[in-house]
Amino acid sequence: xxxxxxxxxxxxxxxxxxxxxxxxxxxxxxxxxxxxxxxxxxxxxxxxxxxxxxxxxxxxxxxxxxxxxxxxxxxxxxxxxxxxxxxxxxxxxxxxxxxxxxxxxxxxxxxxxxxxxxxxxxxxxxxxxxxxxxxxxxxxxxxxxxxxxxxxxxxxxxxxxxxxxxxxxxxxxxxxxxxxxxxxxxxxxxxxxxxxxxxxxxxxxxxxxxxxxxxxxxxxxxxxxxxxxxxxxxxxxxxxxxxxxxxxxxxxxxxxxxxxxxxxxxxxxxxxxxxxxxxxxxxxxx
Amino acid sequence: xxxxxxxxxxxxxxxxxxxxxxxxxxxxxxxxxxxxxxxxxxxxxxxxxxxxxxxxxxxxxxxxxxxxxxxxxxxxxxxxxxxxxxxxxxxxxxxxxxxxxxxxxxxxxxxxxxxxxxxxxxxxxxxxxxxxxxxxxxxxxxxxxxxxxxxxxxxxxxxxxxxxxxxxxxxxxxxxxxxxxxxxxxxxxxxxxxxxxxxxxxxxxxxxxxxxxxxxxxxxxxxxxxxxxxxxxxxxxxxxxxxxxxxxxxxxxxxxxxxxxxxxxxxxxxxxxxxxxxxxxxxxxxxxxxxxxxxxxxxxxxxxxxxxxxxxxxxxx
Numbered sequence: 001x002x003x004x005x006x007x008x009x010x011x012x013x014x015x016x017x018x019x020x021x022x023x024x025x026x027x028x029x030x031x032x033x034x035x036x037x038x039x040x041x042x043x044x045x046x047x048x049x050x051x052x053x054x055x056x057x058x059x060x061x062x063x064x065x066x067x068x069x070x071x072x073x074x075x076x077x078x079x080x081x082x083x084x085x086x087x088x089x090x091x092x093x094x095x096x097x098x099x100x101x102x103x104x105x106x107x108x109x110x111x112x113x114x115x116x117x118x119x120x121x122x123x124x125x126x127x128x129x130x131x132x133x134x135x136x137x138x139x140x141x142x143x144x145x146x147x148x149x150x151x152x153x154x155x156x157x158x159x160x161x162x163x164x165x166x167x168x169x170x171x172x173x174x175x176x177x178x179x180x181x182x183x184x185x186x187x188x189x190x191x192x193x194x195x196x197x198x199x200x201x202x203x204x205x206x207x208x209x210x211x212x213x214x215x216x217x218x219x220x221x222x223x224x225x226x227x228x229x230x231x232x233x234x235x236x237x238x239x240x241x242x243x244x245x246x247x248x249x250x251x252x253x254x255x256x257x258x259x260x261x262x263x264x265x266x267x268x269x270x271x272x273x274x275x276x277x278x279x280x281x282x283x284x285x286x
Numbered sequence: 287x288x289x290x291x292x293x294x295x296x297x298x299x300x301x302x303x304x305x306x307x308x309x310x311x312x313x314x315x316x317x318x319x320x321x322x323x324x325x326x327x328x329x330x331x332x333x334x335x336x337x338x339x340x341x342x343x344x345x346x347x348x349x350x351x352x353x354x355x356x357x358x359x360x361x362x363x364x365x366x367x368x369x370x371x372x373x374x375x376x377x378x379x380x381x382x383x384x385x386x387x388x389x390x391x392x393x394x395x396x397x398x399x400x401x402x403x404x405x406x407x408x409x410x411x412x413x414x415x416x417x418x419x420x421x422x423x424x425x426x427x428x429x430x431x432x433x434x435x436x437x438x439x440x441x442x443x444x445x446x447x448x449x450x451x452x453x454x455x456x457x458x459x460x461x462x463x464x465x466x467x468x469x470x471x472x473x474x475x476x477x478x479x480x481x482x483x484x485x486x487x488x489x490x491x492x493x494x495x496x497x498x499x500x501x502x503x504x505x506x507x508x509x510x511x512x513x514x515x516x517x518x519x520x521x522x523x524x525x526x527x528x529x530x531x532x533x534x535x536x537x538x539x540x541x542x543x544x545x546x547x548x549x550x551x552x553x554x555x556x557x558x559x560x561x562x563x564x565x566x567x568x569x570x571x572x573x574x575x576x577x578x579x580x581x582x583x584x585x586x587x588x589x590x591x592x593x594x595x596x597x598x599x600x601x602x603x
Contacts, residue, residue: 034392086574091392092339093574096530099523100570107564216519220403223396258411265404272397273385 005132006249012134012142014245016200016207019145020218021225022152022237023196029232030169030189031087036098037078039219040105041071041194045201046210047113053120053205060120060206064144067202068195075194079187087186102215109212117209141203148199152192153234165189169232220261224268243267290538297545301443305436313435317507319548320442321500325521326529326540327449328496331456333526334534336489337469339391342382342398343497343525345405348516350375350498351505352409352416355424358506364427368441368502375498376491383490387483390472399522406517421512424505438507445503449496453537456492465489469535524566531573533580542581 024038048067052058058066082101086093124136156162167175168185176182204210221244229240244264252260304316325343332340353374357367386397409416416422427434456462464485467475476482505511524547526534532543555565577583 028392032392034395082571089578090337090339091395092333092337092526092530092534093578095339095341095392095395096523096526096570097574100527100567100574102567103523103563103570104567107561107567110563111560220400223400227393227396256411258407262404262407262411265400265407269385269397269400269404272389272393 002131004130006253007246008132008134010246010249011242012138012245013249014242015142015145015149016203016241017221017225017244018238018241019149019196019203020200021222021229021241022149022234023193023200024222025226025229025231025233025237026152026165026196027190027193028226030165031083031186032091033083033087033094033190034091034098035190035193036095036102036219037105038193038197038222039215039217040102040109040212041075041197042201042204042218042222043109043210043212043215044074044105045071045198046205047109047118047201048198049202049205050118050120050210060122060202061140061144064148064199064202068199071198072191072195075191076187078194079190083190084183084186106212106215109215113212115211115213117211117214118205119209120205122206137206141206144203145200148196149234149238152196156234161185161188165192217261221264224264227268227272294538294541301439305432305439310431310435313439315548315552317435317439317442319544320439320446321504322525322528322544322548323541324442324446324449324496324500325525326532326544327446327453327537328493328500329525330453330493330529330534330537330540331465332486332489332493334529334536334539335456335462335469336465336486337535338387338486338490339395339526340398340490340493341395341522341526342401342494344517344519344522345398345401346375346379346494346497347501347504347521348402348405348409348513348518349378350501351511351516352422352501353498354502355422355505355511356415358424359422364506368499368506371502372495372499375501376495379491379494379498380487383487383494387486387490402517402519402522406513409513409517416511416513419512421510424509424511426509427506434507438503441503442500442507445496445499448499450537450541452492452496453540456489457537461485461488520563520566523570527566527570527573530580531577533582536580536582539580539582546581 020038020042023041024035027033027035027038045067048070049060049063052063052066053060078101083094083097086097122137124140126133126135127139128134156166164175164180164185165188167178167180168182168189172182175185201210225237225240225244227240228243229236229238244267247263247267248260251263255263301316301320304313308316325347329340329343332338350371354367354371357370358364362370382401386394386401389397410418412418413420427437429437456465464475464480464482467478467480468482468485472482501516505516528543528547529540530543531547532541533539550569555562558565
């Protein structure tokens with residue numbers, strides 16, 4: 001495999017990872033909650049897309065917004081009903097709660113979907129240029145992932161709700177004094193995080209086999225991306241996603257696929273030691 | 287307070303006499319009780335007393351299990367293999383501790399979860415040494431199931447008793463005082479002359495050593511190891527939950543939590559095998575919402591209600 005091909009593979013993976021992680025990063029940055037449910041949100045999004053395709057023949061690209069909307073509603077309800085009750089408590093409490101909810105979600109998904117991996121197969125052909133081959137479905141998923149991430153960035157920068165989220169993130173008390181309803185912003189942020197996970201999952205179903213047992217694996221990747229890129233900002237997640245995608249692609253070829261994920265984790269632990277704020281993070285901005 | 291220790295003594299007596307009158311099932315249950323008690327008491331040193339949200343229990347449990355198993359496969363006598371595993375885990379946790387204890391709060395939590403994942407991935411991919419996903423067979427203790435059951439019950443009990451002694455020593459000693467200072471305000475503790483780095487590493491190593499010892503005994507007990515069993519994500523979550531169920535930061539809390547949790551698991555979950563994770567999840571939600579201070583805080587509530595109410599108002603961070 002040529003180096004250029006590995007590079008392209010890494011970029012395709014990386015853009016998907018960025019899309020997966022950006023919501024998690026947002027929730028961590030704004031609510032200060034490590035959402036262990038994020039992996040399950042991704043898998044749930046993937047299953048929504050899979051079932052829509054199998055039972056209703058809906059094209060996977062059309063089910064992306066459907067999965068996103070469903071996860072938005074679920075995220076909003078979960079935050080209002082459960083997470084909001086502990087949002088100001090120490091990390092041990094919030095993390096244990098989301099961990100517990102994830103166990104529940106995992107179990108329900110295993111019962112509902114079974115652990116057998118499924119996948120959507122659409123043969124859309126492939127694109128070839130300069131000796132590099134990319135299947136069209138992967139290319140489309142990559143572009144869609146980048147587009148969604150860009151939309152989120154635009155929303156955060158330009159819209160009223162986005163500015164309110166950033167304000168709450170910077171200073172919760174000051175935001176309250178400015179008339180922002182912090183509770184509502186928390187719920188919206190959490191829902192947006194779930195939305196991005198659902199959308200990323202819907203695209204993932206097109207590229208990889210999916211199974212409820214994979215939620216932990218995706219959660220791990222999301223951790224790595226967020227620590228690599230720094231928290232709470234979109235460019236950081238993008239940078240982290242590309243770094244992880246490239247590391248996995250190159251490590252998979254040169255060190256063997258079983259070591260690709262280990263390299264990602266080692267890189268994350270190394271970066272945690274050297275620069276806990278991440279590549280693009282700012283100090284004193286938690 | 288005294289009645290609690292009397293109850294504990296009665297419980298210990300029942301456990302120690304189990305092989306004499308209980309069947310294999312009860313001995314096995316007692317061994318699990320001791321195993322989780324040792325793990326929860328160990329976790330409590332770093333997670334409860336020091337207040338560092340560690341989810342690394344399974345990493346050291348698995349490291350101890352593999353170290354002990356590999357030593358036994360290399361024909362080391364069982365007790366020596368266990369000792370070797372403890373030394374290995376102590377050294378490994380000191381090195382890891384120096385690195386990740388520089389992190390705080392959320393980053394520490396994520397780093398500790400990553401340790402479990404890295405350890406499992408290494409154990410699965412280094413198949414020349416560990417057998418990878420095929421697993422690793424450990425020599426079976428000769429002498430028949432009843433004799434083996436007794437040996438492992440008493441071994442696990444010894445680890446749990448050591449963990450309990452360490453817990454008492456920490457609660458009343460200088461180290462515990464320093465750790466509680468760190469839990470309340472690490473910067474202030476540092477300012478008044480507590481060697482925070484050394485204390486945190488001591489707490490981390492202590493907590494890892496008990497996980498490692500438990501893992502080594504567990505490996506000999508089950509006589510078979512595979513990466514997802516040794517470095518189980520379920521274990522890494524269950525242990526803090528047990529400690530919190532009883533009351534994190536106290537010496538008796540983790541024991542109460544383990545007994546209640548295990549009793550519920552045997553009575554309830556064994557009837558709903560397919561819902562194992564879901565019931566654990568629901569229990570966690572209930573614990574966090576309705577019992578944030580753990581079971582022991584229910585008794586303390588009557589006597590110390592005013593004092594607790596004021597201390598709650600101080601922000602946790």
